[in-house]
Structures are given as structure tokens and as C-alpha cells.
Amino acid sequence: MADFVMEARNVYKTYSIKKIKKGDAACNVPVKHQVEAVKNVSLQIRKGDIKLIFGPSGSGKSTFLRCMAMLDIPDKGEIYLGDECLTAPGADLNKARARIGFVFQHIYLFRHLTALGNVELALRQVLKLPKEEARKRALDALNEVKVSDCINKYPAQMSGGQAQRVGIARAIARNPDIILLDEPTSALDPELTGEVIDTLRDLAKEGTTMLIVSHEMPFAREVAEEMIFYDEGKVVETGPPSLFFNAPNTDRAKQFMTRIINRTTRE
Amino acid sequence: MDVWQQFIILLEGVPLTLSISIFSFLIGIVVGLPLAFIRVYEKEISFVVDAYEKIFRGVPEIVLLLLFFFGLRPFFPFPFGNAFFVACFVLGLRSAANQSQIYRGAIRGVGDEQMIAGMSVGFSKWRAIWYIMIPQVFNFSTSGLGSEYALLIKDSAYVYVIGLAEVMTRSLQLAKSGPGDYVTPFVLGAAIYIALTFPFAFWLDKWGNKRKKKIGL
Numbered sequence A: 001m002a003d004f005v006m007e008a009r010n011v012y013k014t015y016s017i018k019k020i021k022k023g024d025a026a027c028n029v030p031v032k033h034q035v036e037a038v039k040n041v042s043l044q045i046r047k048g049d050i051k052l053i054f055g056p057s058g059s060g061k062s063t064f065l066r067c068m069a070m071l072d073i074p075d076k077g078e079i080y081l082g083d084e085c086l087t088a089p090g091a092d093l094n095k096a097r098a099r100i101g102f103v104f105q106h107i108y109l110f111r112h113l114t115a116l117g118n119v120e121l122a123l124r125q126v127l128k129l130p131k132e133e134a135r136k137r138a139l140d141a142l143n144e145v146k147v148s149d150c151i152n153k154y155p156a157q158m159s160g161g162q163a164q165r166v167g168i169a170r171a172i173a174r175n176p177d178i179i180l181l182d183e184p185t186s187a188l189d190p191e192l193t194g195e196v197i198d199t200l201r202d203l204a205k206e207g208t209t210m211l212i213v214s215h216e217m218p219f220a221r222e223v224a225e226e227m228i229f230y231d232e233g234k235v236v237e238t239g240p241p242s243l244f245f246n247a248p249n250t251d252r253a254k255q256f257m258t259r260i261i262n263r264t265t266r267e
Numbered sequence B: 001m002d003v004w005q006q007f008i009i010l011l012e013g014v015p016l017t018l019s020i021s022i023f024s025f026l027i028g029i030v031v032g033l034p035l036a037f038i039r040v041y042e043k044e045i046s047f048v049v050d051a052y053e054k055i056f057r058g059v060p061e062i063v064l065l066l067l068f069f070f071g072l073r074p075f076f077p078f079p080f081g082n083a084f085f086v087a088c089f090v091l092g093l094r095s096a097a098n099q100s101q102i103y104r105g106a107i108r109g110v111g112d113e114q115m116i117a118g119m120s121v122g123f124s125k126w127r128a129i130w131y132i133m134i135p136q137v138f139n140f141s142t143s144g145l146g147s148e149y150a151l152l153i154k155d156s157a158y159v160y161v162i163g164l165a166e167v168m169t170r171s172l173q174l175a176k177s178g179p180g181d182y183v184t185p186f187v188l189g190a191a192i193y194i195a196l197t198f199p200f201a202f203w204l205d206k207w208g209n210k211r212k213k214k215i216g217l
């Protein structure tokens, strides 16, 4: 059991959203509409693993990642962090989240704090480290992602690439058991993507355990042990990069790979 | 009594008008912030906040002042026997109901993402509110708080009904005691109220713009 740093077992998540159905102008009735974003997904991650989830937009990748961190509570299924079942009643989710690093697609730095403040806050107030040590670890983390030059800048004053690297520093500074990254580069201009990918490559070299949602295929090929093709709330196909880059078994994966590789070569 | 003498008498009421308004404003912050966050993030008990807001926004404060002062004084001479306390208590709780609505809009402005980011680093909901949401909420509420403060300065005039010698009470006394000059005391009083209202709202606006610039809004 404790073989795995993190494990998801048969996780389900459905959103019900109210949509306004356009009937007669007089009777726009709200209709309950169900979106099954995660349907029976299982996944295991060992220490040092780098796994990469990819798939079409709206297929539920972000939802699944949020469920892993219990930022969204799964409807069904279990999430384990080491030996601890996070979906069991009474699990200390705040403590668990402190052991999980999360990097967001849209970065979500704390806007009222400098880069240093962003990284330091949880070290001080969650891990309760003494001031000196928190400062040192925050600076180390910022140094590691090569943003030492903007430690005193506010998020609004940074480039997207700098901000996302600060986001990564915020996630790694706590020395989490695993880092979950939700499309860390997809909101960035192409020329800024590279610097963030370089940072991730460095983390990979150090043996950081990571679950990454990404469509950066060259990067995936280089660092991922396993790629997971995700569509319509389900894992469709799993395998090493060589499988997907040569001949995926499922048609859907084949089509998706062709589309994505054409797109990257056109750029 | 010449105009100048009247003016001095009214000015002596300013500290009381100001302190009632400022204390009420502070009570409004301390009570209004949690109300707003309960309303947004504790859906199961938000009906309590709704009821609170309806009562304190729906009942005229003059009624509340009379009720708490004359109604409760016999039963709880401490603290309701103290008119200054009752004034700050009533105006403060009413302001909390208004401020709660101001902050609710501001919380939406700060955005749920900030909350999620806070929880992702290990904060509980209420600690994320304290360390991440509250420091940002004021950036989004300066204009609302400016008008709320102006409202408090104005509404502090109602406390004349419980006999506090602030600006309004003094104007009334001057008007009644003079030889039928009802104009001068109230015009002077009006001028004082205006003078008290604007500097703070002006400063708050400037502060807000500076903060917004810093965080890039």
C-alpha cells in the first residue's frame, strides 16, 4: 500500500449545472444539466514517478487533478496519500494539502504578496517554520526556479513565465510528497513556455514526483514514464511515450496524437 | 449670541460625532467581515446572515436607538444605560449589515481562485480567508466604504434622541434657545457634517487606487 505516494481508486465526479433552456422568451426554464467530468478513474503514483495526463479540452483533466488534491471532493471512490485515505470521513484535508504541491493553469499567485511572500506564507503559517528558516527555504525555492531577480515583485509586475515559476516555487518549497501541475504552460505565450518547461525538466532530473496535465509533447517524450490519454471523463489509454508517439492502440488516441503533432510542427 | 459663538458650541460636539461614527465604523468592519464570509462560504448558515441584514437594514435606526436605550436600560443598566455605548452599538451593527453587502461584492472581486490557491498550500477555509482574502477585500471595497462612512457621519445625528450632546443635539438646543433663529444653527451644523464627511472618503479613494495599481487592477 505505502508503495504508492498517491493513489486514486475508482474516482467519480459529476457537476450539476443549471442551464437556461431557451424556450419562449416568457418561459426560460432553468434545467438541471449533469456533467460527468470524472468517471471511474484510477491511478497510482510511486515515488519519483512522472506521469503525464493529456486529452481534449473539457474532458475533465483539471477536475480529476483537483479531486486528487481534494480541492474538489469526489462523489465516489478513494484518494490515498501514502497510507492515508483522504476520502474517509474525518481525514485532515488541510494537513494533506500541505503535503501536496499544486500548480495552476492560470497561476493564481496571491496578488497582495510579493514573490517571496507568496512562497513564504505557507512555510510560516502552515508549516509554522521559524522566520529565518522559512525565509531561507523560500529563497532556495525561488533560486531553484531561477526567479531570484523578482523576489520583491508583485505578481502584477512579473511576466507570465516568471509568475508561473514563482507558482512552482510556492508548490515545491514545502517539500511536498508530490506535485500536481495543471497545464502549467498553456496560459503562457510560446516564448515564455520554454523557461517554465526548463524548470520542470530540472525538477524531473532531481527525481521530483509529479503528475502533470500537459500537451507539451517533446517535453512529455523526454521526461514522462507514463502517459495517460484522458477523454470524456475516462482514462482511454495508458502507456509509455513510445507507445503514443509510434502507434497508440485506440483510434481516439491516434487521432488526438496526429492532431497535436501537426499543430506543434506547424508552429 | 453671534454666529461665531454658535459655531464654537457646535464644534465642541464634533469629537462626539466623530467618535460615534468611527467606533461604529470599526464595529461594522469587525462584525461585517465575518458576516460576508459566512454568507459566501458557509452556505448552510447563511440564512442567519440574511435575517440579520434584513432586520438591521429594515428597521429605522431611530427605532433601534430608542429600543436599546430606553427599552433595555431597565433590565441591563450595564451596558445599555450608557448612551454612548448604545449609539455605537446600534449604528455599528447597522453598519455591519451594510458593510457585509459591500464585502460580499468585494469577495467576488478578489475571486474564488485566490481561496482555492490558499487551500492548495494547506490552509483551512477560515485561515485562507484570514491570510489571503481579507487583505485583498479592502482593495475592492474602498468606494463602498467611503459612502458607508459618510452615511455613518450623517446618521450619527439620530443619537440626539438618546441625549448625547453631539453636533445635531447642539444645533437643536441653539435653535430652541435663541430668539427664533432656526436658520443659523442648522446651516452651521450642515456645514460641519459636510466637512466631516468628505476628507475620509477622499483619502480612502486615493488609498484604494494606489493599492489597486500595486496589485495590477
Ligand SMILES: Nc1ncnc2c1ncn2[C@@H]1O[C@H](COP(=O)(O)OP(=O)(O)OP(=O)(O)O)[C@@H](O)[C@H]1O
Pocket: A015, A016, A017, A035, A037, A056, A057, A058, A059, A060, A061, A062, A063, A064
Ligand atoms: N466547478 C464546476 N462547476 C460546474 N461544472 C464544472 C466545474 N468545473 C468543471 N466543470 C465542467 O466539467 C467539465 C470538465 O472540465 P475540466 O476543466 O475538468 O476539463 P479539462 O479537461 O481540464 O479542460 P481544459 O483542457 O479546457 O482545461 C467541463 O464540461 C466543465 O464545464
Ligand SMILES: [Mg+2]
Pocket: A061, A062, A063, A105, A182, A183
Ligand atoms: Mg483544465
